Amino acid sequence: MPAINFMHPDGKSDRIETSDSESAMQAATRHGLDGILAECGGNAMCATCHVYVDEDWLGRLPAIGDDEDALLDGTAAERLPNSRLSCQIVITPDLDGLVLRLPERQV
Amino acid sequence: MSASGSPATSGPSGIPHLDVDPFAMNFFADPYPTHELLREAGPVVYLDKWNVYGVARYAEVHAVLNDPATFCSSRGVGLSDFKKETPWRPPSLILEADPPAHTRTRAVLSKVLSPTVMKQVRDRFTAAADERVDMLLEQRSFDAISDLAEAYPLSIFPDALGLKPEGREHLIPYASVVFNAFGPPNQLRQDAIERSAPHQAYVTEQCQRENLAPGGFGACIHARVDEGEITAAEAPLLVRSLLSAGLDTTVNGIGAAVYCLARFPDQWQRLRGDLTLARNAFEEAVRFESPVQTFFRTTTREVELSGATIGEGEKVLMFLAAANRDPRRWDKPDSYDITRRTSGHVGFGSGIHMCVGQLVARLEGEVMLTALARRVARIEITGEPNRRFNNTLRGLDSLPVTITPA
Numbered sequence: 001m002p003a004i005n006f007m008h009p010d011g012k013s014d015r016i017e018t019s020d021s022e023s024a025m026q027a028a029t030r031h032g033l034d035g036i037l038a039e040c041g042g043n044a045m046c047a048t049c050h051v052y053v054d055e056d057w058l059g060r061l062p063a064i065g066d067d068e069d070a071l072l073d074g075t076a077a078e079r080l081p082n083s084r085l086s087c088q089i090v091i092t093p094d095l096d097g098l099v100l101r102l103p104e105r106q107v
Numbered sequence: 108m109s110a111s112g113s114p115a116t117s118g119p120s121g122i123p124h125l126d127v128d129p130f131a132m133n134f135f136a137d138p139y140p141t142h143e144l145l146r147e148a149g150p151v152v153y154l155d156k157w158n159v160y161g162v163a164r165y166a167e168v169h170a171v172l173n174d175p176a177t178f179c180s181s182r183g184v185g186l187s188d189f190k191k192e193t194p195w196r197p198p199s200l201i202l203e204a205d206p207p208a209h210t211r212t213r214a215v216l217s218k219v220l221s222p223t224v225m226k227q228v229r230d231r232f233t234a235a236a237d238e239r240v241d242m243l244l245e246q247r248s249f250d251a252i253s254d255l256a257e258a259y260p261l262s263i264f265p266d267a268l269g270l271k272p273e274g275r276e277h278l279i280p281y282a283s284v285v286f287n288a289f290g291p292p293n294q295l296r297q298d299a300i301e302r303s304a305p306h307q308a309y310v311t312e313q314c315q316r317e318n319l320a321p322g323g324f325g326a327c328i329h330a331r332v333d334e335g336e337i338t339a340a341e342a343p344l345l346v347r348s349l350l351s352a353g354l355d356t357t358v359n360g361i362g363a364a365v366y367c368l369a370r371f372p373d374q375w376q377r378l379r380g381d382l383t384l385a386r387n388a389f390e391e392a393v394r395f396e397s398p399v400q401t402f403f404r405t406t407t408r409e410v411e412l413s414g415a416t417i418g419e420g421e422k423v424l425m426f427l428a429a430a431n432r433d434p435r436r437w438d439k440p441d442s443y444d445i446t447r448r449t450s451g452h453v454g455f456g457s458g459i460h461m462c463v464g465q466l467v468a469r470l471e472g473e474v475m476l477t478a479l480a481r482r483v484a485r486i487e488i489t490g491e492p493n494r495r496f497n498n499t500l501r502g503l504d505s506l507p508v509t510i511t512p513a
């Protein structure tokens with residue numbers, strides 16, 4: 001199963017094993033990772049699963065949907081060009097090693 | 108067959124039939140043993156009293172919520188089947204709609220209640236919460252339902268919508284009718300609908316464009332007509348959705364949170380020690396008490412769900428509250444823990460109909476609990492709390508408390 005890396009604002013990082021076609025958010029919450037709240041449970045309605053995608057990986061992710069785009073305008077931490085909602089990133093084998101940076105805050 | 112030894116007989120299909128009425132007064136007084144019975148009887152049960160299927164385990168409730176093509180909302184999310192009975196009011200364009208119609212109206216309300224809009228109202232909601240706590244600290248002893256759980260949302264939400272000051276006393280009674288009407292034709296529902304005329308007249312009038320102040324949520328909905336996203340005839344009905352679902356729900360949500368924190372002083376002290384827990388303390392109260400207890404769906408085809416076959420056109424009752432305490436999903440489900448990972452609870456639903464006002468509710472809950480925890484050392488319950496009975500909403504009618512300043 002592919003593994004992904006979450007980088008915390010303080011520089012620490014967590015490597016997390018994903019399981020069958022789950023989202024980056026689901027993998028993070030299943031492992032109790034601090035820094036992803038996911039208040040809406042992955043329904044693309046809350047913007048509390050915000051991540052910054054490492055530039056090297058950005059082009060390999062599926063395109064941003066309209067709902068996601070609108071929600072990203074309301075994230076608690078600044079929206080950057082590499083901002084995504086982790087509940088909308090389904091981890092496929094080609095994303096093994098993906099690097100996601102966590103924002104300072106989710107609410 | 109059943110965990111608690113209560114009557115559950117198996118029908119020809121193997122689906123356990125239960126003789127319980129989840130809309131009866133004695134059930135509302137203490138629903139938890141029946142929730143357990145429902146969960147343990149099987150993944151899908153049949154309730155003979157109302158001739159409906161029921162799901163009370165987390166997995167099945169979540170599955171039904173997330174398959175709107177099979178489990179539709181357009182035939183009503185109450186017991187009444189809109190295909191067979193005339194609805195008591197014109198159906199909701201969002202709650203009681205399926206894609207693609209739902210997709211369009213949902214997009215409008217999502218925009219009107221987006222995280223960006225929440226940033227704009229946050230300061231106002233916070234100031235009103237602080238003001239409310241000032242008043243309560245002067246009173247010391249008060250009713251945490253009328254003076255807090257109702258007074259606070261009433262002080263901000265109607266203004267945020269842009270409602271006129273006159274007639275607001277109809278808002279909570281109207282919502283109470285709406286949520287009673289999802290239930291079966293019992294006394295609660297009959298009485299509610301019988302007395303609904305003046306509340307309905309008020310609400311219908313306030314949903315008109317000229318009655319909504321500029322800049323409010325209501326005016327923002329009407330502005331979408333100019334963008335061609337909805338018609339002029341649809342806008343008032345979408346405003347109605349916020350009037351129906353936006354006030355009494357948060358009253359019961361905030362009431363639930365205060366009731367939890369008053370009952371579990373260790374959690375109150377934890378919150379006082381770390382105010383950043385306020386938002387999750389509210390969220391956990393929504394899981395723990397589930398202010399919205401149930402909703403129905405109607406099957407659009409014959410479907411197999413966890414081994415049970417359900418025919419077309421059947422009503423399925425989802426016990427959100429039971430799913431939120433399903434031990435298959437939650438560790439120590441019956442304890443209120445403000446540090447719990449609450450993500451995934453179904454107190455706001457799940458899937459395409461998941462509460463479009465969830466951000467408003469969380470904001471209100473967070474700023475109110477923060478204001479309280481900053482200024483109040485102790486909340487003591489000083490008298491017997493009284494329950495308010497409703498076919499869908501769970502909450503208290505009164506909760507006498509005394510607070511001690513920090």
Ligand code: HEM
Pocket residue numbers: 180184201202203213216220348349352353354356357359360361393397398399402427453454455456457459460461462463464465467468
């Ligand atoms: C603690 C407070 C609240 C709770 C527990 C709650 C609960 C729910 C639930 C369970 C649903 C799902 C209905 C379904 O699946 O059929 C829902 C939908 C809805 N809620 Fe809330 N709600 C709350 C606050 C609010 C607020 C503040 C608003 C408006 C500002 C609101 C407006 C709505 C609307 C319009 C829908 C229909 C959404 C759709 O069908 O797409 N709710 N709510």
Ligand code: FES
Pocket residue numbers: 025037038039040041042043044045046047048049071085086087088
């Ligand atoms: S979990 Fe809510 S938007 Fe991703």
